[in-house]
Amino acid sequence: MLDKNGKEMVTGCVVEIKNAYFKTDNGLYFVEKSPEELGWLGSDYCLLKLKRNGQLSTAKKNICFWPIMSFVSDRMKSIEANAWNKEHATIEVRTDIDRQYIKEYFKEEAKRLDPMIEHMKYNFGEDHPETIKQIKLRDHRMEVSGSIQ
Template sequence: MLDKNGIEIRTGQVVKVSGAFFQNDNGLYYVEHSPGDPTWSGHDYCLKKVCKDGRLSKSTRNICFWPIGAFTNDRVKNAKANAWNREHSEIEVVTISDMSWILGRFREKLEQTAKDVQRHTWDFGEDDTMVQKEKAIQSHYEGVIRFIEGKEF
């Protein structure tokens, strides 16, 4: 999927959501999962809210999905919000000065996946489907880290 400027949205990027029906949905997020990621079965983007300095927001409502969906206990309000979001909300890939926290988050995921690969290899052998799946996830996280570091375009 492309942002409002025609830039492809990828895992690890920082995006700015604006024009959403609910004010809390507007803000800066990093893309934690994208469609096609080996760790994600959704067809949407999973976004985690970040502060301007790149740290994860401590807000209780710090998760958003793109395209934005409204889920309240009022059917009419949901319909109104979803129609508004389809028409008015926008997403834009932005840069922030400090990506170290986000980079650290993906390095932690890579480290855990490497441990899983090692453990599953010991338990089941190199050719096991679980080992192959974990290696694909490991490769994915390596690619995200290279992308964030600017070594892959």
């Protein structure tokens, strides 16, 4: 998917959402998972919120999906928010944000898979499809962290 300026959104890039219906949806995010990524079954982009300095946000509502869909208990408000977001919300790839914290995030994600991979190798063998899938996912996470400048 392309942003409002025609730039491709890929895993690891920083994006900024503007003009969303709910104020908490606006801000800086990084693309944690994209639709074509290995191991991601969603058709949307999974975004994690960032602070202005590029660190991961610790806010309660720090996950967003693009395109934005609102799910609130008031059905009419949800319909209004979704219509507003479809018409007005924009997303833009930002290249002026320090991505060092994002690089570290993906390295840590890859390291977290190591114990599971070792467990699967021990129980199922190295050539089991699930073991191979987890190894590919770990390698992909390391590849993403290596491609971040």
